[in-house]
Amino acid sequence: MDGIIKGQREKNENYFKLQQSLLLKSSLDESCILNQSLTLIANKWTLLILMALMQGSKRSSELLRQIKGISPKMLNQTLKILINYGMVVRTVFPEVPPRVEYTLTEFGISTADPLMALLNWSVSWEPQLTKLYKQTF
Template sequence: MSTDVDACTRNDVYAAMCPCRDMLDLLANKWSALAIGALEDGPRRNGELKRRLEGISPKVLSQTLKRLEDHGLVTRTVYPEVPARVEYALTELGCGAAGPLGMLREWVEANAGA
C-alpha cells in the first residue's frame, strides 16, 4: 500500500499532498487556459491579451499572467522604452501545456451545445 509521501515522489495528482495539484489547479482555470492559447502565436502585450480574452478584467488578467509566470509557463519581458513596453511569451513549459489545452478548447467548442 502506497503512502501520500510515495505518491508525491512519483507526481501522483490523485495524492492529497502532491505538488502537481498546484499546476493542475492553475491549468484548469479558464483564464489560464485561454491566456496560454492567446500566446501560442507568439509574444503579446497586455492590451493585446485584454482584447483577445474578451470579458477578462484587468485585475484578473494581471493575476493570471503573474501566476503563469510564477509557475514557469510564461515570461514577462520589459523593454527599456518610454513608455515601457511589456510583452508576455510562452516558455518551453508553457508551449508543452499549450497542446493539451488547445485540444481541450477544441473539444469544448465542438461540444458546447451538447
C-alpha cells in the first residue's frame, strides 16, 4: 500500500514540476524546450530505433529485421544522428569479420519513461489513432 501511495505522490510531484516549468515559459514557441526536444527526436525512425535499443545492444542487421520498413541508408543516417546527440554509442569489436553493436547511453536510456508513456497512450487510443492515421495518410 505504501508503494502505491508513494508512486502516486511521485506522479503528483512530477505533474507539479511540469506545470511550474510551463508557467516559467509563458509562451510555447520554437524556443520552448518541449518544442526543441520534439524537433530532435520525434520522428518516425528515431523513436522506433530508441524503442528497439531499449531491449539491449543490437547490430544493424537486427535493427533492420526488427524495424519494418526502414532502409539500411535511413537506419545508418538515424544511428549517426543519435550517436552525435550522445544517445547511442557504437562499439566495434576487434573480430574477423568485424562486429558492430549499438547501445543506448545514459542519455538515451533517459527517454524510456516518456517513450513508454507515449506507447501506453497509443495503445489506449489505438482505434481512434488508427482511424485518424488512415484518414490523414
